[in-house]
Amino acid sequence: MAQCEVCGNDYYLSFEVVTAGNRHVFDCFECAIHKLAPVCAHCGCRIIGHGIEAKETFFCCANCARQSGVSGVADHIWGKEKETAEKYAEQ
Known part of the structure; x- marks a missing residue:
């Protein structure tokens, strides 16, 4: 078992994440997100x-x-893509 570096839980299903050459151990995705x-x-x-x-x-x-x-940033696309999306939404 390994201990989560965020909450300290010693859990048999803990997992490792390696980023930028650094190894991290977590017991859940919530702790991994909180840290990384x-x-x-x-x-x-x-x-x-x-x-x-x-x-x-x-x-x-x-x-x-x-x-x-x-x-110049967008998280959605307008134009033909919008027309296609609207067409499928109507079906």
């Missing part, structure tokens, strides 16, 4: 999806990036 996930520079939430990186800064979404002065 980047933080949105605008709203402060943990980024557990893809997020957006602009100018070496992480944001959870395009809105937060825009609110921080980043232009």
Whole structure:
């Protein structure tokens, strides 16, 4: 068994994550996210999806990036892709 480095739980199903050459041990994804996930520079939430990186800064979404002065970002697509999505939504 290995002890979680966040909560201290000694759990038989603990797992390791290696990032940037550093080994970490956790008992659950919640603890891994708490320790390793980047933080949105605008709203402060943990980024557990893809997020957006602009100018070496992480944001959870395009809105937060825009609110921080980043232009040209979107988390959705307009145009033909929107028409296709609307077509399938009607079915």
